[in-house]
Amino acid sequence: MSTLNKTVKRIHPKKFALWMGIVGMIMFFSAFTSAYIVRKASANWYNFPLPNEFFYSTIAILGSSLAFYLSKKAYLRADAKTFKGLYFLGFLLGFAFIGLQYAGWESLQAVGIDLVANQSSSFLYLITAAHVLHVMGGVVALVVLAVGLIRGRFDVPTPKRTLKIDLTFTYWHFVDILWLYLLVFFLIQQ
Amino acid sequence: MADINITEKELHAPQGGDGHGHGHDDHHHGDKYQSSFIDRYLFSMDHKTIAKQFLITGMFWAVIGAAMSVIFRLQLGFPDADLSWLQPLLGGWIDVDPASGKGTLSPDFYYALVTMHGTIIVFFVLTAGLSGTFSNLLIPLQIGARDMASPLMNMLSYWFFFLAGVIMFISLFLNTGPFSGGWVAYPPLSALPQASDGSKAGMTLWLLALVFFVVSTLLGGINYISTILNMRTKGMTMFRMPLTIWAFLLTAVLGLLSFPVVTSGFFMLMMDRMLGTSFFLDEIYVAGEALTDRVGGNAILYQHLFWFLGHPEVYIIVLPAMGLVSEVLSVHARKPIFGYKAMVFSILGIGVLSFLVWAHHMYVSGLNPFISNIFVLFTLIIAVPSAVKVFNWIATVWGGNMRYNSASLFSIGFVSLFISGGLTGIFLGNATIDMQQHDTYFVVAHFHTVMGVAAFFGMFSGIYHWFPTMFGRYMNETLGQIHYWGTLITAYAVFGPMHYQGMAGIPRRYYSFDTFQAFNQFDTMNQVITIAAIIAFFLQILFIINFFYSIYRGRKQTEQNPWGGTTLEWTVPINPGHGNWDGPIPEVHRWPYDISRYEDREFVMQNEPLAEGEVDGGH
Structure with missing residues (x-):
């Protein structure tokens, strides 16, 4: 019995x-x-400037993270209306990020920098596409959460709900920071 | 989903972690989710069932991988033999001469066999089959948990492995054959479908299978780490964990840090194959024709990405075996493990160093000699923790009251093989000697001994020892000992002579040596090796018969703790249900090796409180 009653508070598995x-x-x-x-x-490496869309997308994903951060605060206050509003703002900005990345690829293509133009472009497409795939994983989690949100399941905070929100937002902040790292990396490497 | 959540909550509530509901569930109420055949045996979330699934799937692949080696050994030992009798099995891969009716193995298929043998044994058998089986079986049982942190992820881990297996299996039946460019899949051979038959659809399926395999390994590994770090029962401090658990923990950490890196290489390879990029391609000629649009890449880059996994991978394979052997030797020598903390720090040391040695696989790739020096240094340093472990195993057995049974014999065999194979590693770790030995049978002999056969021995040891935990019965001891002695002798008979062949310069992966007069002197040796390999193969069939026979007809387990073990898996009832303990989870009060340390008691289990004034043995 004593084993079960004296549990050490650890991070949730x-x-x-x-x-x-x-x-x-x-x-x-x-x-x-x-x-x-x-x-x-090594030799034969072409430098080219990043498309402007990548900077707009950076603003979008930073904005979405901020919106989610504030929406969680609202959720903890049980302020369902603000929570939902900010959540969907973040949600839309997340989609905007994916759209802007796509637009960035399009404008690169338009000036002839396609996937196989040079190793530098191959790497840029590879890394940004791998990142977008990870963002899409986050979008799936956001959609699952949004369904619950619309049905009013998150109006009052409970530990289980907080966990779901925490897991989703932590991942989203991660892909956000990951993008910042990649952007800074590309800029330094140019 | 709601259903799954309820199960998980039930299973985890005693551990804490949900942040609520502690203490209300101190008795296990059975598992609602094992109500049907499908839930119980197929999509089970019970870690013990998943362990058995990993084991039996691993055995399936081991038979295929070993059978492949027997077929290519026939070619090497008896290149003039008539193999037309294999035609019903291999079909078009046996070229039959219409005039004489003599069948020979197709050279293309020989390469495919060698490649698939390596891929299957390294990934499907010794990674999934070994770590997947015993991490799943022992982590919850030995740390005192009802199940893994996420039973759902655990189940998915197995089914992703299964999916990877199905894809790889399909690739065996392709018209153009499975991938045949070596298990390391170096470009350009792997990057250009037109390079060879095996590089066509076979390679595509190979990549697909391995990506799913990585997903499986990561799902499993993340689960093992979070279970070990977060769900230990009360009193189970890190330094009270059995060495098996330490080994599984580091194995999972190595997998988590290295498998994503090779996956990045796989993705680049896929793009080179399908989307026309040239990450790994430069100035390639295929059949005399220059590929002018594929320039600027670097094939060596793939080797770095591959071996950044590849080297930790050998420790992913051997660490679980080391953990199992430490536990089995201690229990059957009736002595505490010698140097428990030294063992733990050796595991940690091996874990860290394993990431700093990868380029020793690439000494002949044109690596800068100064960089080689650094890798030589770390490679030789990794011999230190390995030697510490060997010393401690010997010191554990030394003066012990040894029980010689199948489990302990296989552990002793492991130590023997690990020493024999490890010593040649010191030669190969030196760049200057490796220049000579690289790509010869010396390398084949080295790694098969140190991490191929040795890891199998660790695995067998674990299977014989924990068979009662898995099935509530024992395996047949006589057959087990025949299996042991036969396998030990044949393993040395196969890989011992290969050292001489390698020193004489015989290159590995060659289909035939008939144009090399100098190697004719090894014809008889090759025949001996092949015969030994065939005997070894049938000894494993004997093991499999013993295994399945014993599941149904083996001697029944009557004692809860037949070996006198001290760890928590021996406190569960025989044939435990999902949740493991009927009552509350036991508390831990001492280290796991209190064997023969007391005048009046032969051993004391981990869940027994310390006497007044007594100091825990591990500290």
């Missing part, structure tokens, strides 16, 4: 698992960016 997953994703993108550095050190 699911949250911990998410952090472990994030560690794996960091290794995944570290491998890409290391390969980029190694390849760039």
Whole structure:
């Protein structure tokens, strides 16, 4: 009996698992960016400026993270209306990010910098596309949460609901920070 | 989803973590989700069932992988033999001469066999089959948890592995054959479908299978880490964990840090294959024709990405075996493990160093000699924690009251093989010697001994030892000992002579040596190796017969703790249900190796409180 009553308060296993997953994703993108550095050190590497859309998309994803951050505060106050409003703002900005990344690829294509133009463009498409795929994973989680939200399941905070929100937002903030890292990386490498 | 949440909550409530509901569920109420055959045996979320699924799937693949080696060994040992009798099995891969009716193995298929043998044994058997089986079986049982942190993820881990297996299996039946460019899948051979038959659809399926395999490994590994770090029962401090758990923890950490890196390489390879990029391609000629649009890439880059996984991978394979062996040796020598903390720090040391040695696989790739020096240094340093472990195993057995049974014999065999194979690693770790030995049978002999056969021995040891935990019965001991002695002798008979072949310069992966007069002197040796390999194969069939026979007809387990073990898996009832303990989860009060440490008691289990004034043995 005593075993069961005296439990040590630890991080929730699911949250911990998410952090472990994030560690794996960091290794995944570290491998890409290391390969980029190694390849760039050899000859035949064309530099080109990043499309402007990538900067707009940065603003979009930063905005979405901020909106989610504030929406969680509203959720904890049990302010369902503000929570929902900010949540859907973040949600839309998340979609805007994906759209703007796509627009960025289009404008690169338009000036002849396509996937196979040079190693530098291959890497840019590869890394940004891999990132967008990870963002899409976040969008799936956002949609699942949004369905519950519309049905009014998150109006009053409970530990289980908070966990769901935490897991989703933590991942979203991660893909946001990941994009910032990648953007700074590309800028430094130019 | 709602249903699953309820199960998970039930299983986890005693552990805490949900932030509510502690203490109301101190008795296990059975599992609502094992009501039908499908829930119980197919899509089970019970870690013990998933362990058995990993084990039996691993055995299936082991038979296929080993059978492949027997077929290519026939070619190497008896290149002139008539193999037309294999035609019903291999069909078009046996070229039959219409005049004489003599069948020979197609060279293309020989390469496919070698490639698939490596891929299957390394990934499907010794990674999924070994770590997947025993991490699943032992982590919850030994740390005192009702199940994994996420049973759902655990189930998915198995089914992604299964999916990877199905895809790889399909690739065996392609018209153009499975991938045949070596298990490391170096470009350009792997990047250009036109490069060879095996590089066509076979390689596409190979990549697809391995990506799903990585997903499986990550799902499993994340679960193992979060279970070990978050769900240990009260009193189970890190330094009270059995060495098996330490080994599984580091195995999972290595997988988590290295598998994503190779996956990035796989994605680049896929793009080179399908989308026309040239990440790994530069100045390639295929059949005399220059590929002028594929320039600027670097094939060596793939090797770096591959071996950044590839080297930790050998520790992913051997660490679980080391953990199992530590536990089995201690229990059957009736002695505490020698140097528990040294063992833990060796595991940690091996874990860290395993990430700093990968380029020792690439000494002949044109690596800068100064960079080689650094990798030589770390490679030789990794011999230190390995040697510490070997010393401690020997010191554990030394002066022990050894029970010689199948489990302990296989553990002793593991130590023997690990020493034999490890010593040649010191040669190969030196760049200067490796220049000579690289791509010869010396390398084949080295890694098969140190992490191929040795890891199998660790796995067998674990299966014989924990068979009662899995099935409530024992395996047949006589057959087990025949299996042990036969496998030990044949393993040395196969891989011992290969060292000499390698030193004489015989290159690995060659289909035939008839144009090399100098190697004719090894014809008899090759025949001996092949015969030994065939005997070894049938000994494993004997093991499999013993395994399945014992599941249904083996001697029944009557004692809860037949080996006198001290760890928590011996406190569960025979044939435990989902949730493991009928009553509350036991508390832990001491380290896991209190064997023969007391005058009046042969052993004391981990859940027994310390006597007044007594100091925990591990500290």
